[in-house]
Amino acid sequence: MTTRRFIVEPRGLASARLTLAVPLIAVLLALVVGAVFLAVTGNNPWDVYVKMADTSFGSSRGISETLISATPLILTGVAAAVAFKMLVWNIGAEGQFLMGAVFAAGLGIALGDGTPSALAIPLVIIAGAIGGAFWASISAVPKVYLGTNEIITTLMLNFIALNFMNYLIFGSSSPWRDPLVPQFPSGRPIPESARIPEFFNRLDYGFIIAALLAVLAWFLISKTKWGFEVRVVGDSADTARYAGISVPRKFLGVFLMSGAFAGLAGSLYVAGPVGALDPRSLDLGLGFTGIIVAALARLNPVAVIPVAILMGALNNAGPALQSIQIPAATVTMLQGAILIFAVAGEFFIANRVRKPEKKPAGAPAAEGAGAA
Amino acid sequence: MNRMNWRFLAILALALALVAAACGGDDDETATTEASGGTETTAAASGGGDGETLKVAFVHVGPVADKGWSWAHDQGAEYLKANANVEVTTLESIPEGSDSQRVFEDLAADGNMLIFGTSFGYMEPMLAAAANYPDVAFMHATGFMSGENMGNYFGAAEEGRYLSGMASGAATETNLVGYVAAFPIPEVLRGINAFTLGVREVNPDAQVQVVWTSTWFDPPKEGTAAQSLLDAGADVIAMHQDSAAPGQTAEAAGAKWSGYNTDMTEFAPTAWLTAPIWDWGPFYLAQAEAVAAGTWAPTNYYGNMADGMVALAPFGESVSADTIALIEERQAQIIDGSFTVLPDPIVDQDGNERALGDIFIMDYFVEGVIGSPTG
Numbered sequence: 001m002t003t004r005r006f007i008v009e010p011r012g013l014a015s016a017r018l019t020l021a022v023p024l025i026a027v028l029l030a031l032v033v034g035a036v037f038l039a040v041t042g043n044n045p046w047d048v049y050v051k052m053a054d055t056s057f058g059s060s061r062g063i064s065e066t067l068i069s070a071t072p073l074i075l076t077g078v079a080a081a082v083a084f085k086m087l088v089w090n091i092g093a094e095g096q097f098l099m100g101a102v103f104a105a106g107l108g109i110a111l112g113d114g115t116p117s118a119l120a121i122p123l124v125i126i127a128g129a130i131g132g133a134f135w136a137s138i139s140a141v142p143k144v145y146l147g148t149n150e151i152i153t154t155l156m157l158n159f160i161a162l163n164f165m166n167y168l169i170f171g172s173s174s175p176w177r178d179p180l181v182p183q184f185p186s187g188r189p190i191p192e193s194a195r196i197p198e199f200f201n202r203l204d205y206g207f208i209i210a211a212l213l214a215v216l217a218w219f220l221i222s223k224t225k226w227g228f229e230v231r232v233v234g235d236s237a238d239t240a241r242y243a244g245i246s247v248p249r250k251f252l253g254v255f256l257m258s259g260a261f262a263g264l265a266g267s268l269y270v271a272g273p274v275g276a277l278d279p280r281s282l283d284l285g286l287g288f289t290g291i292i293v294a295a296l297a298r299l300n301p302v303a304v305i306p307v308a309i310l311m312g313a314l315n316n317a318g319p320a321l322q323s324i325q326i327p328a329a330t331v332t333m334l335q336g337a338i339l340i341f342a343v344a345g346e347f348f349i350a351n352r353v354r355k356p357e358k359k360p361a362g363a364p365a366a367e368g369a370g371a372a
Numbered sequence: 373m374n375r376m377n378w379r380f381l382a383i384l385a386l387a388l389a390l391v392a393a394a395c396g397g398d399d400d401e402t403a404t405t406e407a408s409g410g411t412e413t414t415a416a417a418s419g420g421g422d423g424e425t426l427k428v429a430f431v432h433v434g435p436v437a438d439k440g441w442s443w444a445h446d447q448g449a450e451y452l453k454a455n456a457n458v459e460v461t462t463l464e465s466i467p468e469g470s471d472s473q474r475v476f477e478d479l480a481a482d483g484n485m486l487i488f489g490t491s492f493g494y495m496e497p498m499l500a501a502a503a504n505y506p507d508v509a510f511m512h513a514t515g516f517m518s519g520e521n522m523g524n525y526f527g528a529a530e531e532g533r534y535l536s537g538m539a540s541g542a543a544t545e546t547n548l549v550g551y552v553a554a555f556p557i558p559e560v561l562r563g564i565n566a567f568t569l570g571v572r573e574v575n576p577d578a579q580v581q582v583v584w585t586s587t588w589f590d591p592p593k594e595g596t597a598a599q600s601l602l603d604a605g606a607d608v609i610a611m612h613q614d615s616a617a618p619g620q621t622a623e624a625a626g627a628k629w630s631g632y633n634t635d636m637t638e639f640a641p642t643a644w645l646t647a648p649i650w651d652w653g654p655f656y657l658a659q660a661e662a663v664a665a666g667t668w669a670p671t672n673y674y675g676n677m678a679d680g681m682v683a684l685a686p687f688g689e690s691v692s693a694d695t696i697a698l699i700e701e702r703q704a705q706i707i708d709g710s711f712t713v714l715p716d717p718i719v720d721q722d723g724n725e726r727a728l729g730d731i732f733i734m735d736y737f738v739e740g741v742i743g744s745p746t747g
Contacts, residue, residue, distance in 0.1 A: 182733045274470045281469030291387035323461045
């Protein structure tokens with residue numbers, strides 16, 4: 001029999017301060033680990049971090065580019081956050097994002113030049129929400145009425161969406177494909193009147209819209225009767241049933257809402273910086289990254305905003321680091337480190353780790369930085 | 373919060389894996405950026421105080437260690453470094469598409485006066501970046517758009533394709549040559565057509581079967597595509613891809629291989645026949661000298677075998693002396709201009725004679741190709 005050096009016990013409700021501290025500590029620890037790695041490989045960590053911060057936040061152009069990169073991540077992050085909070089395991093934000101882009105570009109092209117912006121822009125954005133919700137519904141309806149596993153179906157539908165988009169551009173003469181560029185299959189540009197205007201360097205109002213939508217998601221979940229019922233379902237389906245709440249309907253609602261947010265990310269990206277259904281610009285894993293953003297934001301739709309900005313900044317710093325002779329893989333590694341620490345932090349939020357009272361000696365110091 | 377169970381963690385792990393996969397190709401680049409520039413580029417971060425040194429930047433879609441397309445350009449950058457007073461910044465694995473505009477603008481803001489983008493999908497983002505940095509010279513490989521401070525450059529790979537086709541036509545015993553191709557675009561179709569004409573010059577019964585991968589650089593996918601062609605009866609594999617995977621697949625199956633971009637003999641020494649290869653160095657040097665002298669102007673440059681931008685790799689051991697003699701004779705004719713690899717008129721896939729047309733918007737296959745020119 002070995003004596004137990006630590007006792008791990010469920011914490012019950014974690015304090016708000018702890019919930020905020022753990023992700024911050026995760027980021028800090030990741031930077032420390034990254035610094036050790038950089039030092040070992042012969043680089044000055046301080047210089048590297050200064051270069052990263054300078055690239056992403058050191059100039060007005062850097063800031064605007066960071067916010068451009070953050071915009072789709074805010075919405076794919078919200079898509080994952082609202083779903084996971086209700087125990088809807090929608091990991092299909094990637095596919096829903098692409099379908100949102102397909103719908104948005106399709107409507108933009110169909111509307112043509114004649115439609116005034118005041119009409120075209122909202123319609124194109126909403127088309128993305130419909131596309132995302134539609135793609136989610138293919139998983140959601142069988143889940144709710146037949147009990148299929150949404151983890152499998154949403155995951156697989158990601159690949160179908162990707163290949164469908166590629167087919168529209170590379171494999172066919174679809175209306176999405178630009179007939180004027182025979183040199184290479186490209187997306188047909190949507191009309192200028194359907195493009196969201198820029199207001200700060202290259203940054204368009206899509207960022208503001210995304211941030212407002214994140215707040216709206218928080219409001220819907222936290223402050224409305226519908227949101228309350230949804231949260232009851234998320235906590236205990238039995239309780240909800242007992243209270244007379246229609247569980248399948250709530251489940252379906254959350255699933256479609258999640259898909260709609262991912263689709264909005266697609267339409268804002270198409271109507272914003274990309275301007276066409278361009279597979280090379282869209283196939284960046286933004287939906288998958290959204291899951292990570294949501295996790296770091298502890299599934300809080302408002303917290304998703306700063307986390308998405310951080311991820312956007314990390315993303316943009318990558319090429320700049322290469323210009324000071326740091327391999328691109330280092331940035332990927334830093335991102336990975338932050339996430340691993342965040343996931344580890346999850347454990348410390350959910351559980352308390354302490355030493356047994358009667359055995360004070362011998363045990364090495366607990367690495368409970370996050371639990372302190 | 374205690375409802376966050378193992379499922380959530382499992383999904384997170386899955387998401388991480390998917391993000392890593394989506395970042396594709398980022399993983400073979402551990403020790404590349406500084407391969408041979410270790411001593412001279414320490415001042416990169418500071419912006420440099422030496423007014424004489426020209427800052428030049430390269431942006432590649434894949435890792436320069438691919439030993440293929442990006443590596444060939446990187447060799448050109450090495451040549452430039454060795455022959456001019458320049459400070460070279462190389463960015464690799466930069467995705468194409470609208471996001472790349474930021475990367476080009478970052479480089480321009482960093483003081484680079486000459487910026488090369490070596491993949492087709494950088495074209496429009498580079499054009500947009502060039503408009504914002506009118507004092508910087510931008511050069512885009514393989515594209516067709518240009519601007520007041522942006523030119524483009526490419527070379528007649530089809531000349532080398534024709535010659536490597538001759539080697540492949542002589543090598544095939546099943547009379548079926550497999551061709552692993554990236555995208556159905558004019559550049560690739562040109563290469564396939566010239567290659568096929570070369571195959572059939574030495575072996576009129578042989579045919580060339582094409583499969584599309586929809587990627588420039590994805591070794592597993594390229595290898596799978598090559599295997600599907602071998603399974604269909606091909607005993608020689610050609611490719612328009614950036615990795616050596618099709619060759620390694622051919623080597624494992626005992627088939628032959630005609631590569632692309634660089635001399636890749638080392639990856640499949642038995643399978644290796646030859647390949648059209650690139651020599652970008654002198655062009656890069658000329659561009660840098662023009663920028664340094666203040667005489668740079670955007671051009672649409674199309675190099676060829678005569679000016680040395682396109683060349684033929686060394687032959688593999690299995691290529692017979694007779695075949696080599698035949699190929700070298702053709703090569704001499706191509707260089708002196710007495711032989712054109714793509715004739716006008718030309719016979720298309722259905723056996724009908726047609727006008728060659730503008731080869732830069734070529735959208736058809738020639739006789740002897742099996743497959744669809746639209747992907």
